[in-house]
Structure formats: C-alpha cells, structure tokens
Amino acid sequence: MKRQKILDAAYTVFSRKGYHRATVDEIIALADTGKGTVYKYFVNKEQLFYTLIKERSANFEIELGQIAALTETPLNKVTKAIKVFLEFYIANGDLWRVLMHEMNP
Numbered sequence: 001m002k003r004q005k006i007l008d009a010a011y012t013v014f015s016r017k018g019y020h021r022a023t024v025d026e027i028i029a030l031a032d033t034g035k036g037t038v039y040k041y042f043v044n045k046e047q048l049f050y051t052l053i054k055e056r057s058a059n060f061e062i063e064l065g066q067i068a069a070l071t072e073t074p075l076n077k078v079t080k081a082i083k084v085f086l087e088f089y090i091a092n093g094d095l096w097r098v099l100m101h102e103m104n105p
Contacts, residue, residue: 003041006031010052015094019049019102053099060088 009031013022024045028038042048063084067077089096 002031002033002037006033006038006041006048007052007055010048011056011095014049014052014098018098019045024048052095056092056095057088060084 006027009027010022012030013026016022017026022045024035024038027048028035031038038048042051064081067080067084070077070080072080
C-alpha cells in the first residue's frame with residue numbers, strides 16, 4: 001500500500017515537472033511518507049521512475065501481445081491495437097510525454 005502510494009505520488013510529480021526537475025523530496029511530501037520508506041522500495045529516483053513506467057505499461061504490453069496472437073486479419077489487429085494504445089495514452093499521457101522528452105538528447 002505504501003509502495004503504491006509512493007508510485008502514485010511519483011506519477012503526479014514526474015508528470016508535472018519531468019524527470020530532471022522532479023525531486024524525491026517532492027514525491028515523499030506528496031506521498032506523505034518518510035525518506036526511509038521510499039528508499040526501502042526504491043534505490044534512487046531513476047529506479048523509481050523506471051519502475052513507474054514498467055508497472056504502468058505492463059497491462060498495455062500484455063494486451064498488445066494478445067492482439068498480436070489473434071488469428072484475425074491484420075486490419076482487425078491494427079484496429080484493436082490502436083484502440084488499446086489510445087486508451088492507454090489517455091490514462092497515462094502526461095507520464096509518457098515526460099518519458100519521450102527524457103529519451104530525446
């Protein structure tokens with residue numbers, strides 16, 4: 001429960017400020033927890049960020065894999081994949097914009 005509260009706070013902070021401007025202290029304050037609790041679950045800000053990305057995208061990746069395995073026409077598969085992508089992006093768009101920004105040098 002505390003771990004999820006930290007991840008939820010991290011989502012908010014990273015989405016608002018980006019990776020580089022976000023601080024663990026801001027995440028701690030928003031999660032209303034202690035520094036030790038955060039470091040119990042995450043080694044550093046980088047691990048927290050990538051854990052957040054990984055966990056937020058896990059179901060998305062599974063759904064895309066299931067669509068790829070279907071024995072339907074390619075057009076039906078693409079249509080379903082676009083629907084899944086749009087649903088995912090609507091739910092996680094702020095964080096993914098941060099991730100795309102961070103990946104560009």
